[in-house]
Structures are given as structure tokens and as C-alpha cells.
Amino acid sequence: MDNLRQLKQVLQESVQIVFFGGxxxxxxSGIPDFRSADGLYSNQTNRLQSPEDILSRSFFLKEPEAFYTFYKSNMIHVEAKPNAAHLALAKLEQQGRLQTVITQNIDGLHQLAGSRKVLELHGSVHRNHCVKCKKAYPIQEVIHSAQMVPTCETCGGIIKPDVVLYEENLDQQVMEQAISSISKAEVLIVAGTSLTVYPAAGMIRYFQGHTLVLINKEKTSFDEQADLVIHERVGQVLSEAMKN
Ligand code: NAD
Known part of the structure; x- marks a missing residue:
């Protein structure tokens, strides 16, 4: 595959690489995405409410029980292990060539693979806090709560995941750090994202380096802006590209 050879060369010759993933x-790793044919959007059993409706701030506040019923069975995957993509990126960081992983994911798998410089645009299922007193809670408290809706042992308030819900703003500091690292990158690898969720998707326009790489199973509306497009599985592509 010609594009794969080209990617291999780009990775070998660059030291300011940034990864932007979804x-x-x-x-x-066995975690369904939203928009693939076998993703959460097509497999939803509740046709009246979309995952976007359920994972919104107003729904969380109005119907915490229904929110947590969906969230616990669809968004928490503690059994999942990092795959070839996460491992290849951790290795690229260890080699001093990958500067930052910017992820829209909330599963914590990049950190589990060993990546240290990870910016989580949409937060993480692993961090949770009481909406009233702000006390922090680990994911286990959410999974094993006595009732469907986990509540604070100190003040009785509802515990909310530190996940950016629809209708909520991204953390300003995380966003600024992401924009700053994208604008300093010589190579930006965008992978496994439909690039439809904003403002995250809009961040790639800050890239001013020499090679924009897009790795996605399906076409995206950004394919034409990329210098290198590979329509294959990201784990397979990155592990191949990292081989000596
Ligand atoms: P998306 O579901 O909109 O798009 C995923 C894209 O990845 C699709 O275009 C699909 O073709 C492609 N894809 C799927 N598997 C692939 C593979 N192995 N290799 C290459 N491409 C692959 O996802 P999105 O753009 O990230 O937006 C969805 C939102 O949902 C994000 O905000 C994200 O936080 C959230 N989400 C997160 C998780 C997670 O944390 N793992 C899971 C589902 C949804």
C-alpha cells in the first residue's frame, strides 16, 4: 500500500506529530462508536430518543434515572483494553516524536496504553463529582451505586460524570491547549472520527504544518483537505506504520 509507505516515512522523519482521534x-477495543453501521446510533433500541438527546445536560437534570440506565450500559467499558492504535501512539510518544494525543473519547484507553500527554476534549468516565458539593468519585462508585443514580455520601447530591454532555461547553483550558499543540504540529494525524461533533472537529483548521493525515474506515467531509488519506482500520494502519 503506497499510502502506508508514505505514512511510515512521515512518522520516521517528524518530531512534532499530534494525534487527533475519536x-x-x-x-x-470492542467499544462501539456512534456513527458506524454497527455503532450506537443504528443499534439504539429506544427510537424515540437519540443518544444525543439522552447524553444532554437537560436530560441528565430532568431524567437522571433514564440517563444513567443508558450511560452505564453504553458508555462505560471498564473491561476494554488498549488496542494496536493506542499502543502504537504510546510508543511514538516514548520515541519523542508524538507531542500530544487529543481525543474526543472518554474511555481513558490512551492513558492505559501508556500515553502521558493526553488532552480529553470531552472528559472521562473515570472522573465523577457531586453536582452539589463537588466531592470527587471514582468510576467504581458509579458502577456499583446502590441505586441506578449514584448519590454523594456526604451531601446526598447527584453524582455527575466529568463528561462533556451535549449542551455543555468544552473546558476552556483543555481547548486552548489542544489548539496550541495543533498549531505547532508539523504532522497532524486525524483518525477514527466522523468529524461531525463541534467545536472539537473545528480544531483541525488550526493545523499549519506540512502533512495532514486522515485515517478512517469511511470517507469524511475533510478527506479533500488531507495530504494523505487511508481508509483502513486505525489500529492496523498505525501498528504497520510503526514496524521497522
Ligand atoms: P463517530 O461515531 O461519529 O465516528 C467514528 C468514525 O470512526 C466513523 O467515521 C467510522 O467510520 C470510523 N471508524 C470506526 N472504527 C474505525 C477503525 N477501527 N478505524 C478507523 N476508523 C474507524 O465518532 P466521533 O467522531 O468520535 O464523535 C462521536 C462522539 O461520541 C465523540 O464526542 C466521542 O466522545 C463520543 N464517543 C466516545 C466513545 C469512546 O470514548 N470510546 C465511544 C462512542 C462515542
Whole structure:
């Protein structure tokens, strides 16, 4: 594959690489994405409410029980292990060539693979806090709560995941750090994302380096802006590209 050879060369010759990924980076770990044919959007049993409706701030506040019923069975995957993509990126960081992983994912798999410089645009299922007193809770408290809706042992308030819900703003500091690293990158690898969720998707326009790489199973509306497009599985592509 010509494009793969080209990617291999780009990775070998660059030291300012940034990765920008989405749910497709974790499908090879068994976590469904949203928009693939076998993603959460097409497999939803509740046709009246879309995952976007349920994972919204107003729904969380109005119907915490229904929110947590969906969230616990669809968004928490503690059994999932990092796949070839996460491992290849951790190795690229260890080699001093990958500067930052910017992810829209909330599953914590990049950190589990060993990546240290990870910016989580949409937060993490592993961090949770009481909406009233702000006390922090680990994911286990959410999974094993006595009632469907986990509540604070100190003040009785509802515990909310530190996940950016629809209708909520991204953390300003995380966003600024992401924009700063994208604008300093010489190579930006965008992978496993439909690039439809904003403002995250809009961040790639800050890239001013020499090679924009797009790795996605399906076409995206950004394919034409990329210098190198590979329509294959990201784990397979990155592990191949990292081979000596
Ligand atoms: P998306 O579902 O909209 O798009 C995923 C894209 O990845 C699709 O275009 C699909 O073709 C592609 N893809 C799937 N598997 C792939 C693979 N192995 N290799 C290459 N490409 C692959 O996901 P999105 O753009 O990240 O937006 C969805 C939102 O949902 C994000 O905000 C994300 O936080 C959230 N989400 C996160 C997780 C997670 O944390 N793992 C899972 C589902 C959704």
C-alpha cells in the first residue's frame, strides 16, 4: 500500500506529530462508536430518543434515572483494553516524536496504553463529582451505586460524570491547549472520527504544518483537505506504520 509507505516515512522523519482521534480509535477495543453501521446510533433500541438527546445536560437534570440506565450500559467499558492504535501512539510518544494525543473519547484507553500527554476534549468516565458539593468519585462508585443514580455520601447530591454532555461547553483550558499543540504540529494525524461533533472537529483548521493525515474506515467531509488519506482500520494502519 503506497499510502502506508508514505505514512511510515512521515512518522520516521517528524518530531512534532499530534494525534487527533475519536470513537473509531476505540472500536478495535470492542467499544462501539456512534456513527458506524454497527455503532450506537443504528443499534439504539429506544427510537424515540437519540443518544444525543439522552447524553444532554437537560436530560441528565430532568431524567437522571433514564440517563444513567443508558450511560452505564453504553458508555462505560471498564473491561476494554488498549488496542494496536493506542499502543502504537504510546510508543511514538516514548520515541519523542508524538507531542500530544487529543481525543474526543472518554474511555481513558490512551492513558492505559501508556500515553502521558493526553488532552480529553470531552472528559472521562473515570472522573465523577457531586453536582452539589463537588466531592470527587471514582468510576467504581458509579458502577456499583446502590441505586441506578449514584448519590454523594456526604451531601446526598447527584453524582455527575466529568463528561462533556451535549449542551455543555468544552473546558476552556483543555481547548486552548489542544489548539496550541495543533498549531505547532508539523504532522497532524486525524483518525477514527466522523468529524461531525463541534467545536472539537473545528480544531483541525488550526493545523499549519506540512502533512495532514486522515485515517478512517469511511470517507469524511475533510478527506479533500488531507495530504494523505487511508481508509483502513486505525489500529492496523498505525501498528504497520510503526514496524521497522
Ligand atoms: P463517530 O461515531 O461519529 O465516528 C467514528 C468514525 O470512526 C466513523 O467515521 C467510522 O467510520 C470510523 N471508524 C470506526 N472504527 C474505525 C477503525 N477501527 N478505524 C478507523 N476508523 C474507524 O465518532 P466521533 O467522531 O468520535 O464523535 C462521536 C462522539 O461520541 C465523540 O464526542 C466521542 O466522545 C463520543 N464517543 C466516545 C466513545 C469512546 O470514548 N470510546 C465511544 C462512542 C462515542
Amino acid at each position: 470513537a473509531g480509535t476505540s472500536t478495535e
